[in-house]
Amino acid sequence: MDTAVHPDIEGSLIEALKQGDSTAYKKAVRGYSPGMLAVARFYLDHSSAEEIVQDCWVTVIDAIHKFEGRSGLKTWLHRIVANRCKNKLRSSKREVATDFSEGLEPELAERFNATGRWDVPPKLKFHESADTLMENGALSDCLDKHLSALPETQRSALMLYEAHQHKSEDVCNILDVSASNLRVLLHRARQKIFLMVETFQETGEC
Amino acid sequence: MLMCRDLAEIASDYIDGELSARQNLSVKMHLMMCQDCRTFIGNLRASTRLMQAHSSGHPDEELLRRIDERISEALKTRRTRDNDEE
Numbered sequence: 001m002d003t004a005v006h007p008d009i010e011g012s013l014i015e016a017l018k019q020g021d022s023t024a025y026k027k028a029v030r031g032y033s034p035g036m037l038a039v040a041r042f043y044l045d046h047s048s049a050e051e052i053v054q055d056c057w058v059t060v061i062d063a064i065h066k067f068e069g070r071s072g073l074k075t076w077l078h079r080i081v082a083n084r085c086k087n088k089l090r091s092s093k094r095e096v097a098t099d100f101s102e103g104l105e106p107e108l109a110e111r112f113n114a115t116g117r118w119d120v121p122p123k124l125k126f127h128e129s130a131d132t133l134m135e136n137g138a139l140s141d142c143l144d145k146h147l148s149a150l151p152e153t154q155r156s157a158l159m160l161y162e163a164h165q166h167k168s169e170d171v172c173n174i175l176d177v178s179a180s181n182l183r184v185l186l187h188r189a190r191q192k193i194f195l196m197v198e199t200f201q202e203t204g205e206c
Numbered sequence: 207m208l209m210c211r212d213l214a215e216i217a218s219d220y221i222d223g224e225l226s227a228r229q230n231l232s233v234k235m236h237l238m239m240c241q242d243c244r245t246f247i248g249n250l251r252a253s254t255r256l257m258q259a260h261s262s263g264h265p266d267e268e269l270l271r272r273i274d275e276r277i278s279e280a281l282k283t284r285r286t287r288d289n290d291e292e
């Protein structure tokens with residue numbers, strides 16, 4: 001769930017940040033850091049990502065005065081993080097690989113026969129409501145485990161798009177991936193979650 | 207004709223409304239005739255909602271406190287600087 005503030009009160013939060021109100025900063029840090037960390041983790045390992053997020057907050061103190069509100073505060077913060085990460089990578093000459101050519105997860109692709117029909121169709125219907133599913137603590141733990149096992153690129157794209165509700169255009173901008181690559185990243189990640197929930201409902205095991 | 211495998215490949219685009227009108231129609235036709243793919247789409251949709259409801263990758267308290275500290279230091283420096291300028 002996205003913890004960022006509602007747009008209506010975003011304006012007053014920005015004002016308070018410009019005033020240097022430390023309570024407002026505490027609130028903003030808690031609301032926006034999860035998303036910023038998701039962006040940074042797309043590019044960097046865990047500890048470098050945490051460092052970048054810290055550094056970014058310090059630069060925000062000055063930069064906020066130039067914030068004109070053309071994009072939302074969240075998108076603005078995410079861009080700052082992404083730019084810093086890209087600079088850091090440029091200086092260490094590391095490349096981010098984001099190319100995918102196959103649309104299907106191998107584990108799912110195996111379930112079709114040569115004519116393209118289901119060989120092993122989905123057996124069970126998932127519970128309709130995500131809230132009902134999430135009430136299951138074991139499933140929630142299992143989801144955590146699978147999310148952390150996803151390649152970083154897939155996880156970040158998924159988090160920004162699904163959990164932080166960014167528009168795909170913004171995700172492409174922030175992560176520097178093409179629209180078609182983003183579609184593949186999302187689809188691959190969703191298939192993995194689908195396979196995980198299916199196994200969980202069939203066997204009760206993660 | 208659109209096969210089950212083809213549908214599985216473009217399932218996310220269908221869910222997000224990213225298909226062309228023509229592709230969208232052929233998916234809808236297939237779904238009318240194919241129970242397995244209806245279940246698949248429904249389950250993939252549920253997986254997507256599950257992701258949206260799930261919060262993960264939250265920074266730990268320790269990191270948040272470190273950020274608070276660095277911000278309050280920086281704010282102090284800024285205030286001193288502003289006062290000097292006046």
Ligand SMILES: [Zn+2]
Nearest residue numbers: 209210240243
């Ligand atoms: Zn089918």
